[in-house]
Amino acid sequence: MFTVGLTGGIACGKSLVAAVLASKPGCFVRSADRAARNLMRRRSPVYNALVERFGAGILRPDGAVDRAALGRIVFHDAGRRAWVEKLIHPRVLARMTAQMTRLRNEGRTRIYVSESALLFEAGRPDLFDRIVVVFCSEVEQIRRLMSRDRIGRGEALSRIRAQLPQKEKIGRADYLIDASGRPEDTLDQSERLYAQLSAEADMREALRTGISKRPQARES
Numbered sequence: 001m002f003t004v005g006l007t008g009g010i011a012c013g014k015s016l017v018a019a020v021l022a023s024k025p026g027c028f029v030r031s032a033d034r035a036a037r038n039l040m041r042r043r044s045p046v047y048n049a050l051v052e053r054f055g056a057g058i059l060r061p062d063g064a065v066d067r068a069a070l071g072r073i074v075f076h077d078a079g080r081r082a083w084v085e086k087l088i089h090p091r092v093l094a095r096m097t098a099q100m101t102r103l104r105n106e107g108r109t110r111i112y113v114s115e116s117a118l119l120f121e122a123g124r125p126d127l128f129d130r131i132v133v134v135f136c137s138e139v140e141q142i143r144r145l146m147s148r149d150r151i152g153r154g155e156a157l158s159r160i161r162a163q164l165p166q167k168e169k170i171g172r173a174d175y176l177i178d179a180s181g182r183p184e185d186t187l188d189q190s191e192r193l194y195a196q197l198s199a200e201a202d203m204r205e206a207l208r209t210g211i212s213k214r215p216q217a218r219e220s
Contacts, residue, residue: 003100007118029114111197140180145160175193
């Protein structure tokens with residue numbers, strides 16, 4: 001199983017790339033953000049710890065965690081953000097590694113993709129054969145984030161600055177996708193990315209099976 005870490009800055013277009021990869025045969029895409037949301041389900045250990053630390057103000061009327069309210073707290077306080085990350089990230093990572101092991105043993109997944117905004121910060125990039133970074137211009141990133149989350153420019157900048165600088169992520173990538181332009185351009189790049197990853201996965205498997213099928217030397 002060929003493993004891929006898919007990351008990039010907030011609102012840069014990771015989800016669009018992930019959707020393309022998820023549509024391909026033999027390609028499994030896992031969302032770290034969705035895994036974190038599942039950990040926050042009501043009455044779970046993470047839920048209880050969050051409510052104990054931050055109070056009922058982070059809850060929606062139905063009692064579920066209001067992630068927007070929680071975000072307004074942690075994006076402006078590095079200490080509180082570090083506490084939440086220490087609570088959640090190890091659990092997300094443990095579930096990911098268990099899932100990778102299970103899928104590898106089942107033998108039906110050719111390419112495993114973990115989509116994670118905080119791959120370098122907390123996602124163990126060493127676990128992956130290749131790292132893909134999706135990026136866009138900061139101007140476009142701010143515009144998208146303001147539109148998506150209905151926040152002001154200052155709030156958008158705070159959330160962007162809370163992550164590893166985009167330049168550092170780009171410098172550690174095996175593959176890059178520039179999502180600054182039209183969605184159609186990002187889709188085209190994603191299709192080419194899949195073709196490249198698929199070719200690498202096939203080559204890796206051919207080398208592995210070639211070695212495993214090599215006849216053993218006979219003892220004299």
